[in-house]
Amino acid sequence: MSLTRPELTAILAADRKHVWHPYTPMDEWRARHDPLVVTGAEGPYLILHDGSRLIDGNGSWWVSTLGHNPQRLVAALETQARALCHVSLAGITHAPAALLAEELAAVAPGDLDQVFYSDDGSTAIEAAVKMSVQYHAQSGHRRSRFLALEGAFHGETIGATSLGGVEVFRRPFASVVFDVVHVPVPEPGVPDWDSAFGAVERILEADGGQFAALVVEPILQGAAGMRLYPAAYLAELSALCRRHGVLLVADEVFTGYGRLGTMWASELAGVVPDILCTAKGFTGGVLPMAATVTNQRVLDAFSGGRGRAFLYGHSYCGNPLAAAVAREVLAVYREERVVEGVPERERAIRECFERLAKDPVTSRIVLGVRAQGCMGAADLRDDPRLAVDGPVPTVETTDDLGSGYTAGVGWRVYDEARRRGAYLRPLGDVVYITPPLNIPMADLERLLGIVEESVRAVAARV
Numbered sequence: 001m002s003l004t005r006p007e008l009t010a011i012l013a014a015d016r017k018h019v020w021h022p023y024t025p026m027d028e029w030r031a032r033h034d035p036l037v038v039t040g041a042e043g044p045y046l047i048l049h050d051g052s053r054l055i056d057g058n059g060s061w062w063v064s065t066l067g068h069n070p071q072r073l074v075a076a077l078e079t080q081a082r083a084l085c086h087v088s089l090a091g092i093t094h095a096p097a098a099l100l101a102e103e104l105a106a107v108a109p110g111d112l113d114q115v116f117y118s119d120d121g122s123t124a125i126e127a128a129v130k131m132s133v134q135y136h137a138q139s140g141h142r143r144s145r146f147l148a149l150e151g152a153f154h155g156e157t158i159g160a161t162s163l164g165g166v167e168v169f170r171r172p173f174a175s176v177v178f179d180v181v182h183v184p185v186p187e188p189g190v191p192d193w194d195s196a197f198g199a200v201e202r203i204l205e206a207d208g209g210q211f212a213a214l215v216v217e218p219i220l221q222g223a224a225g226m227r228l229y230p231a232a233y234l235a236e237l238s239a240l241c242r243r244h245g246v247l248l249v250a251d252e253v254f255t256g257y258g259r260l261g262t263m264w265a266s267e268l269a270g271v272v273p274d275i276l277c278t279a280k281g282f283t284g285g286v287l288p289m290a291a292t293v294t295n296q297r298v299l300d301a302f303s304g305g306r307g308r309a310f311l312y313g314h315s316y317c318g319n320p321l322a323a324a325v326a327r328e329v330l331a332v333y334r335e336e337r338v339v340e341g342v343p344e345r346e347r348a349i350r351e352c353f354e355r356l357a358k359d360p361v362t363s364r365i366v367l368g369v370r371a372q373g374c375m376g377a378a379d380l381r382d383d384p385r386l387a388v389d390g391p392v393p394t395v396e397t398t399d400d401l402g403s404g405y406t407a408g409v410g411w412r413v414y415d416e417a418r419r420r421g422a423y424l425r426p427l428g429d430v431v432y433i434t435p436p437l438n439i440p441m442a443d444l445e446r447l448l449g450i451v452e453e454s455v456r457a458v459a460a461r462v
């Protein structure tokens, strides 16, 4: 659906005046930029105000595992909406929440079969943090400190921010976050991770009895810049936690639902965490909903009356609309064998990113590349020659975005990709793709072609 000129103007004016955008320096943004105006979406494509299409390279911040507006999920949502939009889970249950929990338990790793619902990745983590602290307190341990990985990202609530290891996100809240020890992660591609592991071992040998949990993004750290670390490292950390009575919390918000080619990234390390958090792909990116999944042993520590119960919940816990969609997501995964389709896409992604590293032109700015599952990333080298100081853009010229917030090599690749019909929002100097797991191969080839041409166009300028 295309917008008329007055409709477009009204939307942009209202946004400019009233919308505070996430992760955005608003003064600079309002002075220089106009947002893309999206009016629809279909499969891997976003549809813009003028009817043009952009292939969504990052799956809308990694949530869109089955593409946009998948018809089966939309139909499940419509059916559920006619029957029951919402009711609290307070002494009440309903088919979507009950049956989803059963179906999630069936696909969750190992003995994880107790499902606590919340709203998004951050609240799933928040629930895991509180669960861990109370679990230990009620098991007779004084364990209230947390371990997390350097470069970790676990969301935006204060608990999740405390766990975070991305300095720019944490810094403004340094005075209010709780005590977390960040442990090293082996550099991507470095097979010898003994020294990283040794550091964690020393911390736990000295103070192991103080730690409630180690929270990890298994194998792939998204916000850190799509960094991969060895599965064997996670396996060793898991064994170490077990020896020291530290709970392992797997944040599968991004990696779950097949992103790395297995339903859960934990499987790649042969690890069964004590607590697993899922969001993003949990509803195929259609509605916000999350779950914190644990085992009977953890739940048992909460037995013994109201004084020992987990007194935690959100208004929309188990929301029937989102739960109905989440059930349909699992049905699509089963019936359309979504995860089984990942290796073919991984091959194409890997070949493309490896070419970027080798090609004489693109390798001028490509420092390193990696690919696993439905994720490919390239670390780029910034260069002063790439600085642009463009005019204040209009919607039609958003590809002339200028300095500051959108400075840097990643944004120059973004501009080039935008011109060629792809949305390729970078993470600093890291250009990456996280398309839907079921993206048709022809669309994937098109996206990869745009990535390659865009990096080449930027590299040719240095």
Ligand SMILES: *Cc1c(COP(=O)(O)O)cnc(C)c1O
Residues within 6 Å of the ligand: 120, 121, 122, 123, 125, 153, 154, 155, 156, 217, 222, 223, 251, 252, 253, 254, 255, 279, 280
């Ligand atoms: C996105 C993300 C979160 C936070 O999820 P929200 O739904 O944005 O709150 C937490 N952990 C990881 C690994 C994520 O990628």
